[in-house]
Amino acid sequence: MKVKDVPQDNTVEYYEGVKRACYAVNEEGKYVIVPSSGWREEELINRLAVEELAANLEKTRKAVLAGRKSPLAYHMERRQMTPQILGKTAGIAVFRVKRHLRPEGFAKLNDSLLERYTKALAITAAELKTVPRD
Amino acid sequence: MHHHAAHCETGVTAALFRDKGLDISEPMVFGIGSGIFFGHLPFVKWVGLPITTYRTQPGAVFRKTAKRLGGVFVTKKYRNPQKGMDEMRRVLRSGQIVGLTTNIYWLTYFPNRFRFQFNGHNIVVLREIENGFRVSDPVLDKPVDCLMEDLIRARFARGPLEPHGFMYYPVSINPHPDLRKACLKGMVDTCNMMLKIPVPFFGIRGIRYLAKRIIKFDRLLGFEEACRQLGMIVRMQEEVGTGGAGFRYMYAAFLQEAADLFGSSALRELSQDMTAIGDTWREFAVTAARIIKKRGKPSETFAKAGGLMMICAGREEALFKNLRDVIPTLKA
Numbered sequence: 270m271k272v273k274d275v276p277q278d279n280t281v282e283y284y285e286g287v288k289r290a291c292y293a294v295n296e297e298g299k300y301v302i303v304p305s306s307g308w309r310e311e312e313l314i315n316r317l318a319v320e321e322l323a324a325n326l327e328k329t330r331k332a333v334l335a336g337r338k339s340p341l342a343y344h345m346e347r348r349q350m351t352p353q354i355l356g357k358t359a360g361i362a363v364f365r366v367k368r369h370l371r372p373e374g375f376a377k378l379n380d381s382l383l384e385r386y387t388k389a390l391a392i393t394a395a396e397l398k399t400v401p402r403d
Numbered sequence: 404m405h406h407h408a409a410h411c412e413t414g415v416t417a418a419l420f421r422d423k424g425l426d427i428s429e430p431m432v433f434g435i436g437s438g439i440f441f442g443h444l445p446f447v448k449w450v451g452l453p454i455t456t457y458r459t460q461p462g463a464v465f466r467k468t469a470k471r472l473g474g475v476f477v478t479k480k481y482r483n484p485q486k487g488m489d490e491m492r493r494v495l496r497s498g499q500i501v502g503l504t505t506n507i508y509w510l511t512y513f514p515n516r517f518r519f520q521f522n523g524h525n526i527v528v529l530r531e532i533e534n535g536f537r538v539s540d541p542v543l544d545k546p547v548d549c550l551m552e553d554l555i556r557a558r559f560a561r562g563p564l565e566p567h568g569f570m571y572y573p574v575s576i577n578p579h580p581d582l583r584k585a586c587l588k589g590m591v592d593t594c595n596m597m598l599k600i601p602v603p604f605f606g607i608r609g610i611r612y613l614a615k616r617i618i619k620f621d622r623l624l625g626f627e628e629a630c631r632q633l634g635m636i637v638r639m640q641e642e643v644g645t646g647g648a649g650f651r652y653m654y655a656a657f658l659q660e661a662a663d664l665f666g667s668s669a670l671r672e673l674s675q676d677m678t679a680i681g682d683t684w685r686e687f688a689v690t691a692a693r694i695i696k697k698r699g700k701p702s703e704t705f706a707k708a709g710g711l712m713m714i715c716a717g718r719e720e721a722l723f724k725n726l727r728d729v730i731p732t733l734k735a
Contacts, residue, residue: 270678270681270685285515287513287514290407290496291646291652292409292430292646292647293647293652294678295721297657299651300656300659300660302408302409304407307643310689311641311642311692312636313692313695314634314638314695315516317630317631318634318635348508348520349508349519349520351562354520354562357562390555
C-alpha cells in the first residue's frame with residue numbers, strides 16, 4: 270500500500286475522531302506509519318456487526334417488556350456478556366444465572382445476589398430491575 | 404514518550420524497550436517476536452462465529468521478543484484485584500512504566516464501536532493521577548486518562564483468556580542486543596509456523612482450508628450466515644490494530660528494516676513481495692465488503708473472494724519458502 274492509498278474516508282461516526290496507524294510505503298519505497306481517518310469498507314462490515322448486536326438487544330428488551338425474560342438478560346446482553354462470563358464475574362454458577370434470566374427466577378433474587386449482579390455489570394440496583402421503556 | 408502504533412502488543416513491547424533506552428521500532432518487535440501467523444478455528448466460536456486470526460496468540464510476541472533480545476522482565480498475575488492495583492502503584496511510584504493486559508470492553512476511553520468483550524488488549528500505564536491513571540494506549544494517537552474503576556474492571560475481567568491482572572515491566576535490558584541473531588531467530592520461527600504445522604487450520608494450510616470453504620460458503624451456510632462469517636473474517640483482518648491487511652504490511656516493514664540491517668537485497672525483494680501480498684488481502688476485503696453490501700451483484704461472488712484468498716495462500720507459501728532459503732545466507 271502506498272502512502273497516498275491509505276484510506277482517509279473520514280468515517281467520523283465510527284471512529285469518533287480516533288485515528289488508526291497504518292503501515293504504507295512512501296515515495297522512496299520506505300515503510301512509514303500513516304494515520305488513517307477510516308476506511309469505508311471496514312466501517313460497512315463493522316457497522317453490520319454492531320447493528321446485529323443492537324438488533325438482538327432490542328429483541329431482548331421487547332421480550333423483557335412482554336414478560337418473557339428478566340431485566341438481567343437485557344443488562345447482560347448490553348454488556349456483551351454471556352451467562353458464562355456473567356457467572357464468572359459475579360461468582361454465581363452458570364445454571365443459576367440462566368435461571369435468573371427468566372422473570373420467575375429473577376423475582377426471587379435476594380439482596381446479596383442482586384448486589385453481586387449490579388457489581389458485575391457496573392450498574393445500580395434500580396437500573397438492574399428495569400429496562401428502558403423506549 | 405507516546406508512539407502511535409498499529410498493534411497493541413507490539414506497540415507496548417516496543418514502548419517498554421524504548422523507555423529503557425533501546426530504540427526499537429514496532430515492526431522490528433513484530434518480526435523478532437514472530438508475530439505474523441494465520442489460523443482459522445472452525446470449531447472455536449467467539450460471539451457465535453468461528454475465530455480467524457492473522458497473528459500468534461496474545462502474549463507470545465512479548466514473551467519471544469523479551470527472550471530473543473535478552474531483556475529481563477517481571478511478569479505477574481494476581482488473584483486479588485486490590486493486591487494487583489497496589490503492586491502496580493508501587494512500581495509506578497518508583498518511576499517505572501508498566502504494561503498491562505486488559506479487557507477492551509471496560510476501557511471507556513475507546514469509542515463505543517471498538518468496545519467488545521476481548522481479554523487481550525495491551526496498554527502502558529505511565530503514572531497515577533487523581534482517581535485514575537495516565538495511560539498510553541499504543542493504538543490511539545495520544546495518551547489518555549483512564550478511570551480507576553474502569554482499569555480495575557479491565558484488568559480483572561473474567562471470561563475466555565482471563566488476564567488475571569497480568570502486569571509486566573523490564574528490570575534490565577541489554578543496551579546492545581544482537582539484533583541480527585534475534586531477527587534470524589524470529590524469521591526461522593515464523594517460517595516453521597507458517598509452513599510446518601501439520602494441522603489444516605494453521606499457517607498456509609489454514610489459508611487454503613479457509614479459501615476453499617469460502618468458495619463454497621453460500622452453499623454450505625446459506626447467504627445470510629455466509630455473509631456474517633465472511634464479515635467476521637474481514638473484521639479480524641482490518642480491525643484497528645492490524646496495521647492493515649491482517650499484519651502483512653507490518654511484516655513487510657519488518658523485512659525492509661531487516662534488509663537494511665543485513666544489507667541484503669534478497670530480503671528487500673521479499674519485503675516488496677509481502678507488500679504485494681498485503682494488497683491482495685485488501686482486495687479480498689474489498690470484494691467481501693461488496694458481496695455483503697450489494698447483496699447479489701453478479702461479478703462479486705464468494706468464488707471470487709475465495710479465489711483471492713487462494714492467491715494469497717500460494718504467494719505466502721512461496722514467500723516463506725524463499726525466506727527459509729535466504730536465512731542461511733545471512734550472517735548472524
